[in-house]
Amino acid sequence: MRIGYYAHHHGSGHCRQADKLAALLPFGFRQQMTVFTSLPIDSYCFSTITDEQIVRLSAEDQLPEDVISGRAGEYWQPSSLHYSPVGNRHVQTRSWQLLEQIRQRQIDLMIIDVSxxxxxxxxxxxxxxxxxxxxGERDDAPHLNAFAGALGLLAPYPRQLEAAVTPDWVRQKTLYLDFMPNKIDKLSTFPDFIDKLITLTTNGDIHKRLYSRLDGVNKSAKNNNHKDNNNKDHIVTVIKGYGGHDAIDAKLPELRCALPNALIVSLGPINDEVRDCVDIAAHVDDVSPFIAYSDLLLMACGLNGIAQAYNYATxxxxxxxxxxxxxxxxxxxxxxEQGRALSWAQFITQTSNLSNQDTSSFLSINNDSISNETINNEKAALTDIQPSMAAxxxxDSIADYVxxxxxxxEWLLPQLGLRPEK
Structure with a gap:
């Protein structure tokens, strides 16, 4: 089957999901997949999709000459749509682009993420x-209409992370694909990670702390004690995306107060007024070593970020x-609820309850069973991340059927246990 994938332009995550799914197809079938998006060309670089497989759609922004605005109120807005301007030439163009390219490229099945x-x-x-x-809680009329109109629904996260309010029929109509982390050829070693951190700063004092951390791990390994809980230079990594970082930046002064002895690394954009709260602020292409080898992560709950961190012990x-x-x-x-994460309030409560104890005390409490420095050897199952079998x-089913x-x-309905009325 020829697949079309509509990737919404808010953030790069939707295009990244298309890339991940395309990578699961045999190469010959992968070339038959088309991505439709209005995301700017410089906002995401596909690794498995060629430029010829991408249809760059017209924007859908509201225009001054629109006859009716996109959200015109109860008596002018169809209940099945979130945004539907009338007389908008960009929306008209993108609609024609979609239908014409679906026809020209003989698309058999569209995957819509999301609109x-x-x-x-x-x-x-x-x-x-x-x-x-x-x-999330997507029980509004437009979403429910889109769900009802689909052959089936795809959830790029585990079933156990489903919202409690999701209707039973929506759950039953959903294929849960589990998380699909970004593919990494090989996770770097802990010494390589320390070397990477050293290249991200010219501060000599931080260099000494990092070398000390590496020496401490080496001594612990010789003594068959892989985790050096007395080391005060624990690494705390704050990961932020480009869809919004102000809320996390606002917590950085409090984070520094809570863990005064930690070596705090901020990845992604950062506001100038809080840069002094962290030891290293940088932009990196691959966050995997930071996720694997840090002693603590602070991050938002974007789908791609959590997908990367979920299977690690950190x-x-x-x-x-x-x-x-x-x-x-x-x-x-x-x-x-799963015990996989702490809320900010829980984190602050735990650190404040330690009174004058230092960073290592807090991290020792929370890391007793975790040895991130030796994760390559002892946590191989966590680092040798395989593609989601569900995905x-x-x-595979897409490639098997014409x-x-x-x-x-023959394939989808038995998976769902549903059957439409004739």
């Missing part, structure tokens, strides 16, 4: 589609961004 408007356009044009469900403090439909809040609540099985109808009836 109820594109879903309704496909359903009206009788184009089969699957709809990607993000985390303790996690989550500070979800405010997003529509409580997307990150719901993810954070589920992680906390792989799904993409007919959408046969795939729908």
């Amino acid at each position: 109820v408007e594109v879903a309704m356009l496909c359903r009206t044009a009788s184009v089969p589609y699957l709809y990607v469900r993000l985390a 303790p996690l403090v989550v500070l979800p961004d405010e997003r529509p439909h409580r997307e990150q809040e719901v993810m954070a609540e589920a992680l906390i 792989q099985n799904f993409m 007919s959408v109808k046969a795939w729908f009836q």
Whole structure:
């Protein structure tokens, strides 16, 4: 089957998800996949999709000459749509682009990540589609209509992180693909990680602390004690994306007060007024070593970020961004309930209850069973991350079938345990 993938332009995460799924296809079938997006070309670089496989769509921003605005109120806004300006030439162009390219490229099945408007356009044009469900509480009429119009729903996260309020029929119609972490060829060693940190700063004192940390680990390894809990230079990494970082930056002074002896690394954008609260501020292409070898992570609850951190042993403090439909809040609540993460309030309570004890005391309490320095050897199952079997099985099924109808009836419906009325 020829697959079309609509990737929303808010952030790069939707294009990244398309890239991850495409990587699971055999090479020959991968070339038959088309990505539709209005994300600027310099905002994400695909690793498995060529430029010829990308359709750059017109923007959909509101224009002064629109006859009716995109959100015009109860008596002018269809209940099945979130945003539907009338007379908007950009929206008209992108709709024509979508339908014309679907026809020209002979797309058999669309995957929509995410847009109820594109879903309704496909359903009206009788184009089969699957709809990607993000985390959160998406029980509004437009989402439910898009869900109902789909052949099936895809959740790029584990079933156990599902929102409690999700209707039973939506759960049953969903294929849970589990997290799909970014592929890494080989995780660097802990010494390589320390060397990387040293290149990120010219501060000689920090260099000494990092070398001391490496020496401490080497001595501990010789004594068969892989974790040096008395070492005060624990590494705390703060990971921020480009979709919003102000909320986490605002916590950096409090983080420094809570863990005064830690070596704090900030990855991603950072506000100038809090730069002095961290020891290293940098931008890196690969956060995997930081996730694997840090003693503590602080991050928001974006889908791709959590997907990368979820299978590692590193303790996690989550500070979800405010997003529509409580997307990150719901993810954070589920992680906390599982015991996989601490909320910011829990973290502050635990550190304040230690009174005058130092960083190593807090991290010793939370890291008793974790040996991140030797994770390459003793935590191989955590670092040799394999693609989600659910996602792989799904993409294998796409490659196995030529007919959408046969795939729908013979593969998808048995997976869901549902059958539409005739």
